[in-house]
Structures are given as structure tokens and as C-alpha cells.
Amino acid sequence: MLNCNVQTKTNITYIMDTYLYDLIPKEEFDQLPYIPTVPEFMEWIGTKYADLPALSENGNAISYKELAERVARRRAFINGLGLKKGAKIAIFDRNSQNALELFLAATSAGYVGILLPSALPAPAVAGSCMKFDVEALFVRDEFKPLTEGLKIPVYPAGSIADAADPVAKVDKDEPAAIFFTGGTTGTPKGVVLPHRALMRGNYNALFAPGPQMGIHRMIAILPFSHVFGLIAGAMGVLYKGGELFTCEDMKATIGKIPMIKPTYLVLVPGLCEILIGLSKMYGPQFLGGSLKMIISGAANVPPRLQVEFEKLGINLCAGYGMTETANLTTANANVKERPTSIGKLYPGQEAKIVDGELWVKGDNLFLGYYKDEANTKATLTEDGWIKTGDLARVDEDGFYYIVGRIKNLILLPNGENVSPESIEELFYQNPLVRDCLVSEGDNNGTPCIAIDILPQMAAFDGKAWEEVVATMEKIVSEINAKLPSYEKVVKVSVRKEDFKRTGSMKVARNQN
16 A cells, blocks of 8 residues: 655655565565665675676676675775775776776775766866866776876776775765766766665665566666666676676677577667667567566656567566666556556655655665755755656556656746646657657747657658658647647657767757
8 A cells, every 4th residue: 555645735745665575576575685885785795696697798707706706806906095985986997897896896995986988088087087086097998098197096997906805884874976967078967876875776676577586687788887777787686696797889799689698688768779670670589588677767668669578578667767866766567557657666765746846755865966065955955855857746556657857848928837748758659659859849939839750660661751741740630639729739840860869868858
């Protein structure tokens, strides 16, 4: 039964029920405690799953015991640098064994780990190191030229000592990592996650349908520098005793899926699109034959993708989260019944809707933006709630729905506020629409609702472009018939080329 404390008509607090707890067998649930710090986590997995394969790179696998030993030797190397506990240590690498071991070593030794995006150019590397007060940088050999001139020590990503050091004793509220909020140039904001939040996010990644412990094989396709890739992906699979395959080259690794035979993947919708396309091109066997579940988030998950994966016997689970909430806030394991819902709350948190905006509270929250008091105060309330900036609603069963972003609202001359995402959602329900973007347009000098549509071209094979356009315009007319007058789409553009996209493959709001 959902716990619900009604405060006002626009301010309702919801606390998690047992929905997600009930997804995995009780005998496994009882063996999977919430571990609040990375040092404790490293000791636990090294013992709990000692002889199981943990990490595989280029065909070479190491066990959990070996992983724990290698991380201990990395800790010894880092401790030998003479840095104070809490010092910022950056890692500039691809999704490699080195990168993951270094991050686990730094955070389990009491330092703050920062995984720099591999696409950063030299000026952004220097700017990030300066902004986040980095005191030591570990770099991949091929990226070494991008670090020339830095006024901090730079070490090879393969650095490891002969001896081992034990884990540090840290408090769960101490900073563990800093993650980028977005962007690969300039000086992005840094989200400071304490150990409790980082590990709560990892713990939440356990909750998926069916048995979880020691049975999964997953490819780390999403970058470790992205909170979704590290928490829901890499560290999440280690928590459940699965085998993680590194991914230094996304294109080459995706081509190895038939050989690796993953059992589940963590992907953004754009990559889900790619896998569906490849499975149609090369046949279902391209996905390896063992893939049963995909966790997808970071962008809208169109219902048609859920339908396509269901045909292949793959359960596509959707969810919602922010870097500031250690990624995992809600999950939906019932996408067939509720295809547009982001699901229910994960453990260790509560949420409320205030004037239409989703607020979240719990031990998964960040400490603030690094050296950015103004933005921190604007986002975190004094009593511990984070204002997500997302417009949401919740149904009578406790399932959440995101209906838009406050900053994207379109203000029309009649005073109406229109959420572009709520209109886009209607188009995503049509399998002939691959992607779309609703924005403010101009109709003879008067602001109006406009839409840019990218058709699902595979459905129009052999058809003339004029027929494609006519079909899209018909879809617009059908949806307009369901909308109030002020939300009706007035201007329609059908595009042949893909949208400009963000690093997580979302359609960029600014297409200029």
C-alpha cells in the first residue's frame, strides 16, 4: 500500500512502498544489504563474490578477489603520493579496467574521485582540473598530449604498486565523487556526491525483475564519467556479483555483442534505437541470444521501443534520475501496462509534488555543486529537499509521470503555460515517429506551438517523401483533435536528417 501524506492540493508527499523490493527473490534480497561507503563495498564484494568473474577486458577476466587485490595495490600507489585525505583525484581515460580500478581505489582510500569525459579537449581538461581543485591526474597514454602544461602531477592510468593498502575509514556523509552535470567544453557544474548517495544509487540498481546475484553479464557501453553509466551500470553490476565487460570503443564493442552474449544492458534510448536497427539488419541473433533486460533512461523512452524489444523477448525497463540524486530515483518494471510512466520510488527516499514540480529527499541526494553556492541554494532547500525542475504527476497507485521541464515551458500571449514535453509524449506513442521537438514558433507575428518531426523512415521504405510528409501531417491533425485550442500544433516541419543531440543522445532543445 502506498504511503501518502496529503499536505495541500499541490503539495503531496509520497514514500516508497514495497513495489521494487518485491521484484527480486526474498532469499537474494536478504543477502544484499545497503552498504553506505565505497571502502565497505570493496571489502564486501571481494569476499562475497571472491571466485566469480568480475571484470573482463580484451578477453582477459579477473575474479572479484583479484579485483579487490588490484584496487588495494592502486590504493597503495595513490596513498604514496602524499596527498591529504579528501584530495581530488581525476581520471582521464576511456571505459577501461584502469579507469574503474582507479576510481574504486581513490574513493575507497578516502579521496574524491573525478572521472573526466574522454571527449574533453585540452582546454576543458585544464579548466576542469582548475575548477575542481584536482591535485593528481591519472591519464590514458593516448590522452597524454592533452595534459601537457598542467601544473599538477600527471600519472599513467596503469599506475599500480607492488604492495597493497587497506581501505580507509570514511563517514558516509563525506564526499566520494564529483560528476559533471553536462557539456564537454567550458567549465560545467560539478555535482558532489557523498558516499551514502553514491552507494544508495548502486544499491538501487539491484532492483530489477527476477534473480540478480552472480548471473549477469553486462557491457559497460555508457561512459563511466556519466552517473548513469557508472552507478546503474558498472558499480551496479558489481553489487550483484555479475561480470562487467569494459568498452573502450563503443562501435567495436557493440559489434562483439554476439560473442559476449550479455544478459542485460544499461542504455540511453538513442542506443536502444541502434540495437533495434542492428537486430533488424543482422537478425535477432546479433543481440547474443541471452539478453533479457535493458535498463533505459536519461531521455524519453518511446513506447514503440518497448514493443520492439518485447518482440525479441527482452524486457525494457524505464526509469528516472538526476546526477544530483545519484541517478536512480524511480523505476518502472511494468512498461507494458504503463508505457509512459517513470515508475515508483527507489528505496531510501521520498518525493512530493509542489506546484507541479517534483521534489525529492533522501540519502541519495548530493551535497551541492562544487564551489557554487548560488546554484546549490537554488536547488536544495534548507530542510533537505532537491527541487528537480521537472514537472510531474503521480497516479493513485504511486506511479510517477514526467510531464515537462519548468525551464522549457512556453508562455503564450493568452497567458497559458505549455509544456513541450507533454505534447511530444503524444507523438512518441505513435510508432511512425522516431523523434520530435516541440518549441515556440511564429505564425504571422504571433507566437504559436511548432513541431519538428523525425519520421521512423524504416516504416516508409520505398515511399515517396511527399507521402511521408502527408502521413506526419495527418498524425499532427489527429493529435491536435485531442488537445485544447492553446496547445494545438500550428507549424509542422518534417526533417530528413537527425536532430542535433546531447552527449547522452537526447534531442537538444537548442538546434542552432
